[in-house]
Amino acid sequence: MNPFDYRGGILHAEGVAIPGLAEAVGTPFYCYSTAALERQYRLYAEAFAGTDALICYSLKGNSNQAVIATFARLGAGADVVSEGELARALAAGVPAAKIVFSGVGKTREEMAAAVKAGIRQFNVESEPELARLNEVALGANRKVDIAIRVNPDVDANTHAKITTGKAENKFGVPWSRAREAYARAARMPGLRVVGVDVHIGSQIVDLAPFETAFRKVAGLVHELRADGHDITGIDLGGGLGIAYEDEEAPPSPGDYADMARRVLGNLGCSYTMEPGRSLVGNAGILVSRVIYVKRGEAKTFVILDAAMNDLIRPSLYDAHHGVIPVTEPADNSARERVDFVGPVCESGDILGLDRLAPPLQAGDLVAILSAGAYGAVMASTYNSRPLIPETLVSGEKFAVVRPRPPIEALIAADRLPPWLAP
Incomplete structure (x- = not known):
């Protein structure tokens, strides 16, 4: 099921025509599909049916309240890495007992907020963090459940900036x-050791690195139990990738679950997992309007009103996102090589390089695909460009789930010191 397809020659998001949505909210904007979000979550839920498993949506992929609430109503938990994400998860209706707190640099204040909320588990990333969390828990007169994130030194064969399980990673x-x-954690009265956590990276399109890491974890669980630890859960991390191009489809949640059962199923442990990109990546598009078509000496540039501050992945990771016209081109229409770029004053302001595209002109709409993950959530106001709207569709309905702030709001956020005040 593709939630974004052509109907009568016009791109739709479920039952909503993209040109009408663009007219209503202005461009550029993000559009997410409820049907796609729900389908991806259910694929995980069905894959792990019959096991003691909790699917915790990883908010760092897309932290819009409407997206989180969609998953929460399906029974999802949340994986958070900051006090802000914790607050977002709770506000969207995720029960505290279904929240895990990850991240390498949890502050004392963040720990205290999570302890007060009564979250399910801390995924601890270092020995100094153990000591600090113990102090915070004792100060609140609590005993908190933890898993220690172990680094298995496994190469996930993904981009260097999103691999997390090698010895040189933080x-x-x-x-x-x-x-x-x-052993150190077991001696701390504020901590209850319940599990092992492993996370080797993001956008992983091969099960082999997962299996290597899980086999190491299985061996460690046996050793820890022999040491006297009551290990009852394994946090599998996240990491399943999505298809950004016409590459071979990544493993499915079913393939992933089958492998996890085969490798870890004899341990009698519960599972926690934190998918993010695979839940939201292909559930979103970025819609943009052509400002100019500029024919240079060496290249043709299609200059869009979306930019690197709206979707930074192509500039930051050399990531590929498909770009398609909102009006379906004829099969026999001419194609030319173009670069899709934005108006920001950086040569790195790119959205798609060297793409075959049908004839485009100023005013045409295009959709940048697979933009539901690490798009709006990583956006900035560089060049004093306001954050762009986010919309959610459900069948033939749509709603603006984050409005575009006025430029005046950007300016009003600044404060003049007394010596510059008018």
């Missing part, structure tokens, strides 16, 4: 010190 306790860290 994440997790080094494998060689894992048992020592668990």
